[in-house]
Amino acid sequence: MNNQLTIRVVQGASLSEAARNHIIALCNKAYNEDLAPLFHTFVGASHVLGYYNSLLVSHALWVNRYLQVGNAPLLHTAYIEAVATDPVYHRRGFATAIMKYLVNEIQDYELAALSPFDVAFYERLGWELWRGPLYIRTNNGLLSSPADEQVMILRLPKTPPLNLSAPISAEWREGELW
Template sequence: MRTVRDEELTTAELAELRAFLDAAYDYEFGDEDWRHALGGWHVLGSVDGALVAHAAVIPRTLHSGSRAWRTGYVEAVGVRPDQRGHGHGRTVMLAAADHLRTTYELGALSAGPQNWAFYERLGWLRWTGPTFVEVNGERRRTTEDDGEVFVLPTPATGEFDQTAPLVCEWRSGDAW
């Protein structure tokens, strides 16, 4: 297991990581997805020197009510197809959660229904309130993301109402 910042990875390692994520996502990992996975930390799981699992933690700010949380947003969670079912995804997510708990006020991620049970087993809570994206100071609903955002409280989270509106900043591609 290795946890590193983007700038600690060589050009060759970044190319290997991009190729790994392309394969892990059945070649549906686009350029926007790649950009969302950069700018923070990478948890890299290897077996015999070969990359088998990955999760990125990217700094973002999420808002709910009057609260703004310094958030570690998890992106690009992937496991090499021939290594699925061996606990590698769980291992990198537990390491990512440890990083979130010591570094951020809140952890967050977006996941489709096929992955909900996985994240819930790891202690993530589904945000049941409405979701929004802030664009040029205006909040716009992201109904397609309702129920798909998960949060991981950290020691710095404090009280929160997971039925309240949750807002992220705009970014190209998927907001969440």
């Protein structure tokens, strides 16, 4: 019996309905809520799947987004979503392994970002909390994000110098804005 985590990347478009449902069930269990509607908004997602003894136990995905710091050029961003590990398998380093693998896969992006469930977890992995105001870009201008919204970024090889206290915005999208 293999006690290692086996990790693979799968494009969302190539997932079978059964595999997609299995991923959603894992995330629902991890977050203790129904995330199925949210998964419909993850267009073009790349899924990172972690298997322990052939059982799916950990997951994360990234989608393409375009973040903008102040009025600087848009940054092609790998936006991380649905980082989840089956609660039965917590504290085994699986989420850390999934995130490290994911970061290795997104090195050609200009930036990585996410809305953290646990800031301390991501800080351990080198992510930085954005301190400036958060906005969503709409056709009618900038929409302020709720005060309790948090975003973390990870600098990648192509990341330009950033002022973490500057305003940052993301394009509007269906579902969760950040």
